[in-house]
Amino acid sequence: MVPVKKGCILFTASLASKISFGLPHAYKASKHTVAGLTKSLSVELGEHGIRVNCISPNGIVTPMLQKAIGNVDKKKGEEMIAVSAVLKGTVLEPEDFAHAALYLASDEAKFISGVNLAVDEAYSVSNQSWKIGFAALSE
Known part of the structure; x- marks a missing residue:
């Protein structure tokens, strides 16, 4: 890419690189590393015309996620x-x-x-925990 002064590097991170929620520290640290590397490389390689970005998806119901959340079926996942989505009426798909x-x-x-x-239905821009607080108060 450097010799031709053009290119694109695209990493996959995770929503865990933007917000903290109950995932193992090693997983979160690795995703923060990807996000940091994206920024660092974009500066370093930008002078060569190479773009560097990453994508951080929210949970996509794949077989791996289904297993992690207790072998639930796709619809239940x-x-x-x-329940905690900000943008209602959508389902994040691998596509x-x-x-x-x-x-x-x-x-x-x-x-x-x-x-x-x-790519998270605006999940990372809002703290949805207030809903839990209100729900607990109304019980």
């Missing part, structure tokens, strides 16, 4: 995630993540570098 990756890797994103793009 989607319902569990939807949504792929579309974000295709955009960031495309020439349409030629001026985007150093970004950690949350």
Whole structure:
């Protein structure tokens, strides 16, 4: 990429690189590392015309996630995630993540570098725990 003065590096991080929630510290640290490396490399490689970004998806109900949350079926897993979603009426699918990756890797994103793009239904911009507090008070 350096010799041709063009390219795109795209990492996968996780919503855990943006907010903290009950995941193991090693997992969160690794995702913060990816986000930090994205920023650092975007500065270092920018002079060579190379863009560096990462994508941080919220939970996507895949077989791996289903196993992690107790072998629930896909529909139940989607319902569990939807409860705390900010953007209602949507379900994050692997294709949504792929579309974000295709955009960031495309020439349409030629001026985007150093970004950690949350694909998370706006989850990372709001603290939904207040809902739990209100629910507890109304019981």
